[in-house]
Amino acid sequence: MNKLTLIFFLSIFCVSVSFSQKKNTNTKPYPYGNPVITHMYTADAAPKVMPDGRLWMVTSVDHENGGGYATMHAIHAFSTDDMVTWIDHGEILGIDDFDVPKNEDWAIWAPDIVYRNGVYYLYFPMRNVLSDGSIDRYVAVAESDSMYKRFKITNPRMTGVEKAGLDPAVFIDDDGIAYLYWNQQLMGVLEANMREIKGNMFKLDIGANNFMEAAWMHKRKGVYYFNYHTKYNNVVSPENPNDPNRLKSNLDYSIGTSPKGPLTYQGTMNFELGSNVVNGPKLKDHNYVPWRLTQSNHGGVVEYHGQEYLFYHTSALSSWRQDEFNGEGTWTQRSVCIDALNYNEDGTIIPVQQTIEGVKKITINQPFSIQLKPKKAFHVEGLKTSKEKIISIKNTSSISFKNIDLGSGYYYFGVKLLKTPSKGKIEIRKDSVNGYLMGTILLDNNNSTLNKGYADTFLREANGIHHIVLVFINENSEQTIISEPHFLAGSPKKIEHQ
The missing domain is CATH 2.60.120.260 (Galactose-binding domain-like)
Structure with a gap:
């Protein structure tokens, strides 16, 4: 980890701790469609269409009582058949599934999931602060034969993914080859067993130097789209949130003709949380939504029956539950939002319009097979x-x-x-x-x-x-x-x- 990255993570930790103790005292029903899960805090959604024809997402879980990223100890699963009604399938994996020393500081962060030949593979990053103060990061794999069952760990530590093993994202190309992406723009080809990297990892050339975390790859009309969370600095000023001199907490993307790159940088697909949201509540004495002042961005893209969607998270729910929209919410008590992802005729992405309404309900009327x-x-x-x-x-x-x-x-x-x-x-x-x-x-x-x-x-x-x-x-x-x-x-x- 370089000095800039270390400073960034330390700043995140300090800020998240300072906000994390606010109580969730407001019990009124959340009044809007975004975020889509309102009975608990969810983040880092990974959406995939599964063989049952339902759209599923697995998420990390922010703790009800706060405490920041160190208290993220579980992975949850949800599914929908209409993009609006989400079913909670409960925890599919948690910290107790690991035989870990209780005197160490363990956390489970952003996961991803994929199905292949009867098996569901769950990839998730483990972060541990050891007793000597050093940090151990790696990616583990768990499997199940059903999304309705708890997952069993089959590889507690992937070899070849040790370096900054955060935010794993799996992508299976149309030729059947599977890839894994993770932090520091690293990637590798997955073995046939989906549990190991084949050969050595390598760095993905994205045509830019602003990558921070949250890798995600999708494909459309033969073009590969790689999106990620950008490096950012300084807190958002209440008086000047769009300060051009501040590096923003955006989702940017690059495109190319190969999942291994090189890719060409294209710009931003999702601006900072709360940017340009209309029809929403306003922070007192300001003309923007309360969660506009929080920073975090993590995107997953999926196509479902003719429309692509961006899954991301905001602090809108925590703003409601803590202050009834009178405060910005806690950026380590986040909730998954979904909005439509659309393209220009040349294939470039139209930046996502973040909404408080969410996406429209869909009806699918055709045979299953x-x-x-x-x-x-x-x-x-x-x-x-x-x-x-x-x-x-x-x-x-x-x-x-x-x-x-x-x-x-x-x-x-x-x-x-x-x-x-x-x-x-x-x-x-x-x-x-x-x-x-x-x-x-x-x-x-x-x-x-x-x-x-x-x-x-x-x-x-x-x-x-x-x-x-x-x-x-x-x-x-x-x-x-x-x-x-x-x-x-x-x-x-x-x-x-x-």
Whole structure:
């Protein structure tokens, strides 16, 4: 950690402690739509569409009684089927899941989560102040076979992620390769087991020198978007919050043609908390919302049925619960907000309009899954079909299905694997064998034993009416035999009993 970063973290600690003891005495219902969780403090949301078709987020938890970042000891899960009604699924992992010395100062900070082939992988940073005063930081991994179950730690310390192991963010590309990003612009390729970094970590070139924390990668129309929290300095002046000489607590972003960079800096996607919010309460004697004076920014981006959303957090709820909007709230008692994320025609991001209303409720009316019938294929190349099976008999083969209606979006594609090559893949493409790659199922000898022989992959931009082409790539002239190819997660399932 360099001197500037150390000073920054010390300043955060001092300020958070000074504000953290204010009591949450106001019990009136929160009057607005943003933030979306109002019965507890949540921060650092990581949103993902899961195979049940619901939009889930995992969050870190700010303590009800304050105490700053050192009292963050849990990860919570929430889900929605309409972007407005959120279900609390409770704590999925906490400090007691670790066998840690009680005389040390432990905390769990910003997590991320991803699903792959029957397993949900949770990545989270552990921060420990050791008895000698030194700080130990690293990333751990926990897993579950269901979002409705508690997670079990499978790797208590990832090797290769020790250096500033904060704010891990996982990204699976359309070719099936998985990446992990974390602080100091560091990243690495994940092993097939999703628990380790393959080879050495390396630094992502973002085309700017203002990175502080909160890495997040998403992809749209073949372009990679990397957003992050910028370095900032000095407190926000009540009389001049937009002081041009002060480095701002923004979310900036860079774009490129590879998840490994280099990327080109583009500017700001989310300005400081409370910037330009209209229709909201005003801080006494000022023309801005009370939480405009707090600093913190952490963004997660997700697309859900035709609209992209930015998840971030503010101190609006703590301002309400502590002072009924007469004070700025506590910046270490934060709450997740959601607003629409939109783009210009050239693909650049339109800075997010932060609102107190939140996003509009959506209704999804389409089947949960779409089955592809092998006998209904209109073109095959290098393979055979039966009533139920597709048999790939060449190193590269394909099967095409005509005019499949993917509606407002399907988020996963799955198959039953009856025989797999030692190394191969199934590409799911739109319109032609060289058309847009929506996702890739990676194949090897382990597929038959993992997840009862079922394999699936996350999809991007699987919407509208298109010819669907499955491209089989088998190495060493080995066969692939599948059945039950289908799109899924096209609409949200009802909540399971917990």
